[in-house]
Amino acid sequence: MSGAGLTVRDLRVTFDGFRAVDGVDLDVPPGDLRFLIGPNGAGKTTLVDAVTGLVRATGSVRFAGEELLGRPVHRIARRGIGRTFQTATVFEQLTVLQNLDIAAGAGRGPLTLLRRRRGVPEAVAHALETIGLAGLRDRPAGVLAHGQKQWLEIGMLLVQDVRLLLLDEPVAGMSHDEREATGELLRRVGEDRTVVVIEHDMDFMRSYARSVSVLHAGKVLKQGTVAEVQADARVQEVYLGRAAAPEPVAVPVAEEA
Numbered sequence: 222m223s224g225a226g227l228t229v230r231d232l233r234v235t236f237d238g239f240r241a242v243d244g245v246d247l248d249v250p251p252g253d254l255r256f257l258i259g260p261n262g263a264g265k266t267t268l269v270d271a272v273t274g275l276v277r278a279t280g281s282v283r284f285a286g287e288e289l290l291g292r293p294v295h296r297i298a299r300r301g302i303g304r305t306f307q308t309a310t311v312f313e314q315l316t317v318l319q320n321l322d323i324a325a326g327a328g329r330g331p332l333t334l335l336r337r338r339r340g341v342p343e344a345v346a347h348a349l350e351t352i353g354l355a356g357l358r359d360r361p362a363g364v365l366a367h368g369q370k371q372w373l374e375i376g377m378l379l380v381q382d383v384r385l386l387l388l389d390e391p392v393a394g395m396s397h398d399e400r401e402a403t404g405e406l407l408r409r410v411g412e413d414r415t416v417v418v419i420e421h422d423m424d425f426m427r428s429y430a431r432s433v434s435v436l437h438a439g440k441v442l443k444q445g446t447v448a449e450v451q452a453d454a455r456v457q458e459v460y461l462g463r464a465a466a467p468e469p470v471a472v473p474v475a476e477e478a
């Protein structure tokens with residue numbers, strides 16, 4: 222494991238007096254593959270928004286020892302922090318390769334990008350292999366399957382040399398095979414990067430998490446290994462106490478709402 226670590230201290234985000242994130246401490250060591258779970262509205266996405274500069278927050282967010290809070294979004298991105306959203310944001314008309322080229326900021330204008338080129342930059346070629354889309358590099362992104370679009374989006378972060386990836390429900394809506402392929406992709410990506418995954422899919426979490434933080438009502442309820450989190454009575458209560466609960470962590474239960 223390598224890379225840089227994320228340290229969050231007393232993070233707070235308030236929307237019109239409502240505390241969406243309410244004093245969160247988080248330690249994600251270098252090279253961790255951390256899953257962030259919790260019921261709907263727990264504050265998971267808002268936490269990631271705060272780390273990436275999309276919402277105002279107080280407290281401290283340090284990555285590789287550097288304070289991020291208060292910096293604009295583009296500065297945070299330049300520190301090697303990248304995220305995906307629940308819906309993939311790729312350029313559908315452009316090819317897989319062109320999407321990666323643009324993300325890599327290869328400095329070519331739109332016309333040059335549309336022309337045939339001889340070579341592919343090494344970082345782009347490497348990302349294509351990592352995300353398993355080398356064979357589809359000249360296809361328009363719009364024709365890709367749902368899972369493949371998510372992988373392309375991850376590839377677009379890889380070519381930017383991202384060191385911390387924050388992924389919001391990367392396997393939502395994916396088939397079983399796509400989930401497995403995504404899990405393997407996260408393992409590969411996590412070999413030399415730090416990865417944080419917001420997820421509702423408990424089977425996926427159990428298979429691929431190296432560590433887990435459970436959020437509830439804007440606070441960290443529990444942090445530990447999958448086994449530790451599953452065994453925690455408060456975590457079980459939070460999941461069981463909901464009318465339309467996601468699949469509970471420790472006890473066999475229903476699908477995510």
Ligand SMILES: Nc1ncnc2c1ncn2[C@@H]1O[C@H](COP(=O)(O)OP(=O)(O)OP(=O)(O)O)[C@@H](O)[C@H]1O
Nearest residue numbers: 236237239241259260261262263264265266267268
């Ligand atoms: N821009 C906003 N303005 C007001 N309230 C917001 C805003 N964004 C989020 N919230 C509220 O903050 C709380 C946390 O939302 P958030 O999306 O972070 O939860 P979550 O854990 O990611 O939930 P889910 O699993 O459903 O995506 C929710 O009650 C939500 O309604």
